[in-house]
Amino acid sequence: MATTPLPLPPSTQWPAPAPPPRSTDARRAAVRALDACASMRELQQHHSQLVRLGLAADNDAVGRLLRFLALSPSGDLHYALRVLRSLPRPDPFVFNTLLRSPSLSSHHHPLLLYSQMLLLSVPPNKFTFPPLLKALCVSSSLEPGKQVHAHVLKLGFHPDTYSQNNLINLYLTCGLQEDARLVFDKMIEKDVVSWTTMVSGCSRLGLVNVARDLFDEMPDRNSVSWNAMIAGYVQSGRFKEAFDLFERMREEGVVLDKFVAASMLAACTGLGALEQGKWIHGYIEQSGIELDSKLATTIIDMYCKCGCLEKAYEVFNGLEEKGLSSWNCMIGGFAMHGRGEDAIELYKEMEKKSVAPDDITHVNLLSACAHSGLVREGKYYFEHMVHDYSIQPKVEHFGCMVDLLGRAGLFEEAKKVIDEMPMEPDAGVLGALLGACRIHGNVELGDQIGRRVIELDRKNSGRYVLLANLYASAGRWDEVADMRKLMNDRGVNKEPGCSMIEMCGVVSEFIAGGKSHPQAKEIYFKVDEMLQRIKSEGYVPDTAGVLHDIDEEEKENPLYYHSEKLAIAYGLLHTKPGETIRISKNLRVCKDCHSASKLISKVFDRVIVVRDRNRFHHFYGGECSCKDYW
Known part of the structure; x- marks a missing residue:
């Protein structure tokens, strides 16, 4: 424009219009x-x-x-x-x-x-500019917005709060926090909308600390203000601070509405805080908050990602009207829990009810096939999507197909999918093939693909570590050292493993070897007991993923105190036989912890549910729901 x-x-105006008919x-x-x-x-x-x-x-x-x-x-x-x-x-x-x-x-x-x-x-007039x-x-129209701002000033409407609030929002939407702050600071009268707009806008721009300072300065707050700040914490992944603020909100007697509920459910999802999520769901039901499609989907997503798939399905089935997002969320839930057959059955039910699936539906369905090793079904639904729904595959669909074929060891077919893509493969697509090379020990192909992935995603430490692990498994320690040097030269730091567990409504966080928890002494004692007991069941530490070229005995020690082992030990201290321990991890679970968790579930008679970066693992009786296909 x-x-x-x-x-x-012009100063002259139209004459008064002719009088209407009698x-x-x-x-x-x-x-x-x-x-x-x-x-x-x-x-x-x-x-x-x-x-x-x-x-x-x-x-x-x-x-x-x-x-x-x-x-x-x-x-x-x-x-x-x-x-x-x-x-x-x-x-x-x-x-x-x-x-x-x-x-x-x-x-x-x-x-x-x-x-x-x-x-x-x-x-x-004053009703024109807002x-x-x-x-x-x-439309994020910055330059036209500046011209209109000039008219607001020239025509004398700058004292109007509604116009000023919309100016603040325009500048924040266009990423100009300083311009928005200038308008805000010069306002004659600031209402709660003015403050909330600044809080929400700064949060969207990633200026969460600035937003919090503004929030604390607010003379008056309403539920929208609280939600703006809580949502800011959630969107930036600062879930604990969201919980702290939520507790303060409840202490001040602010009524929980559906928007705050949705934000807090998202925080529960991020932390794996199932008990908190259940409480919020119960509050929604008891207080009569309208359960619209968006809020219902958020509840289903929370239960799915907190490891309670049965409850998610119960909520889904209880919906009088199921929107497309609810179907997609439930199919995605089955996918992340490795229940590919159930995902396919739900997809068929969706079709029977004449609900047209979209591209997101098919990403979730293909992902379900990939996690369950359903190669034939995955190929069928990829073609079905194109021929029966005229949905052109996006890079995410190709990524699922590469993951599906790669996990099954069908490398030639996976490479063919990549070669025939109508767009350039991104780091996600190539990373799926690299992951498959790591699973099957295909060092030659992994070397070719891994270098490409690293150049496409230079700041992602996981790419370097995956390739380094592949080299380590083949004993190619010079290449492992090269990867470490490349990471150092580029200033890429390995993301530390972190596991979270909720007990009695409180979320505890563990890092490998960390001792900051108040019960650290008891936890480490329990870890030693735990590992001693599973060794009698045949547990042997899997040191293949430890990259240092050191003696086997020295390699075992860091494996013993991985974050998920500490979290499991904490869970054992606070649960009884037959109960469930739920853990969320920010990285993919390692082979050693996977093997150990299976045996721990058997020896200590617990159901252990672990959500890692890729999927869920349900350990019980010495087995895992993934059937070691992960």
């Missing part, structure tokens, strides 16, 4: 009927009646017509703009109504409508 300066309204019962009935209009077909009939009654140029009557056209979900903005062009002397109300249309930015540039308003000598700035915000 060109940045030609906007015209200012008030009659027919006129009053026609105008009242517009307020009750429910469809475009009905509106067109009322519009023709206005024309017959001589009211086609009456701003009040036509304004009601435009209100339906611009604001109703059944309206038609193009029709509204044609009606506007037929008005001889539109007033500010008419333009303001059109500026409020939710679909304005996608059909007609808001600045063109405002320019037309000025060229027709229709003077803007919807205009909001519409510009939707």
Whole structure:
């Protein structure tokens, strides 16, 4: 959009419009009927009646017509703009109504409508700028927004709080925090919306500490303010701080609404805090909070990612109306738990109910096939997606297929998929093949693919570590050293392993070898007991993944105190035989911990559910739900 300066309204204005036809019962009935209009077909009939009654140029009557056209979900903005062009002397109300249309930015540039308003000598008023700035915000129109900001100042509307709030939001949406802060600081009167807009906008820009400082300075807060700050913590992965703030919110007696509930459910998902998530779900049910499709999906997602798949499915089945997002979430839940057959059955049920799957549905379905080794089914549904739903595969679908074929050891087929992709393979696609090379020990192909992956994703430490592990498994220690040197030269640090476990509503976090937990002494004693008992069951430490070229006895020691082993030991201290221990880990579980967890579940009679970066593992009776296919 060109940045030609906007015209200012001339000092002269249109003369007063001609008086409307004499008030009659027919006129009053026609105008009242517009307020009750429910469809475009009905509106067109009322519009023709206005024309017959001589009211086609009456701003009040036509304004009601435009209100339906611009604001109703059944309206038609193009029709509204044609009606506007037929008005001889539109007033500010008419333009303001059109500026409020939710679909304005996608059909007609808001600045063109405002320019037309000025060229027709229709003077803007204080109701003009808030919807205009909001519409510009939707399209992130910075330069036009600056021009409108100038008009707000020139026409004397700068004291208007609503206009200033929308200016703040526009600048924050465009990433200009300093400009937004300048507007905010110069406001004569700041209301709760002004403060909340700053908090929310700074959080979106990653300035969470700035947002928190603003939040603490707020003279008054409402539930929207609390949610803005909690959501900021959640979106930046600072889940513990979100929980702390939530507790403070409850202490201050602020009522939990569906938006705060959704944010806190996301925090529970991030930490694997099932008990907290159950409490919030229970509160939603008891307090009568509306369970819309978005909130329902958030609840299902929380249960899936906190390892309680049965409860997720119970909530899903209990929904009177299942939106597409709910179907996708449940299929994705089955996928991450390695229940590929169940994912396929749910997909078939979805089709029977005539719910059209989308590209996300098929990413989840193909992922389910990959995690369960369902090669034939994965190939079928990939073709089914293209031929029966005309969904063109995206890079994520190709990545799933490469993962599916690679895990099954079908390297030639996986390479063929990559070679025939209509787009360049990204780090995710090539990384899937590299992971398969690590599983099957294909060092030659892994060497070729790994180098490409590292160059595409230079800051991801996991790529370097995976390739280094592949070299280590083949005893190629010079290449292992090269990987370490390359990481050091590029300033890439290995992400530390971290495991979290919730007990009695409190989430504890463990890192490998860490001793900061208040019960560290008891935990390490339990680890030693735990490992001693499973050794009698045949446990032998798997040292293949330890990259140092050192003696076997020395390699074992760091394996003993991996973060998930510490978390399991803590869980054993606080549970009884037959109970479930749930753990979330930020990295992929290692082979040694996987083997140990199977035996621990048998010896100590526990169900151990571990969520790692890729999927869930359910350990019980010495077996894992993944059947060692992971």
